[in-house]
Amino acid sequence: MIRVLVVDDHAVVRTGLMHLLATAGDMECVGQAAEGEAVPELVARLRPDVVLLDLSMPGADGVTVIRDLRAAALPARILVLTSFSDAGLVLDAVHAGADGYLLKQSEGEQILDGVRTVAAGGAPVDPAVARSLLRTVRERGGPTVALTERETEVLELIRLGYPNKTIARRLQISERTVKAHVTHILQRIGVPDRTQAALWAERNLHPPGSREAPS
Secondary structure, three states: OEEEEEEOOOHHHHHHHHHHHHOOOOEEEEEEEOOHHHHHHHHHHHOOOEEEEOOOOOOOOHHHHHHHHHHOOOOOEEEEEEOOOOHHHHHHHHHHOOOEEEEOOOOHHHHHHHHHHHHOOOOOEOHHHHHHHHHHHHHHOOOOOOOOHHHHHHHHHHHOOOOHHHHHHHHOOOHHHHHHHHHHHHHHHOOOOHHHHHHHHHHHOOOOOOOOOOO
């Protein structure tokens, strides 16, 4: 029996997924969570085989949750189930340690098969997600440095010299989430500190003469 933890901030989605899991004879829902901060403790206590995880949640987002689970060396496999096929977000999740990536518009049987595949050690990826990744690689013609929309916003504010506390206030997210974004941005663009990140942003996010601050 495959033990599954469902994580999504929308109650209707959680209920629907739990009902879907109940239709499968080889898996059971052992718990649910509506926010990311609760997930590591639930995984440690409930020991699910698979965490079915949304990426867009208040507080700790899905990518931060994945990093926290991997940092804690918890053995659960992680299957992302989200509405977003953005290449940058996919790469964020994969680099953080996600084992599979499906979209919420998937058919129920595709989601169940994804859970089975991840539990067995596989890595299911929605075809639309795969196409998005391939398109990004082709358009860039080389190694992909794909940031999510939120990470691009954070990087732009770093370019303008704002500290994490101000960035958190302007974007209406927690300072902890900002710190996680900054860490990942530095890793993704391959620079050691905020100063170099600001210089990278100046070269890559803005053509010469463009100096507009975000509204």
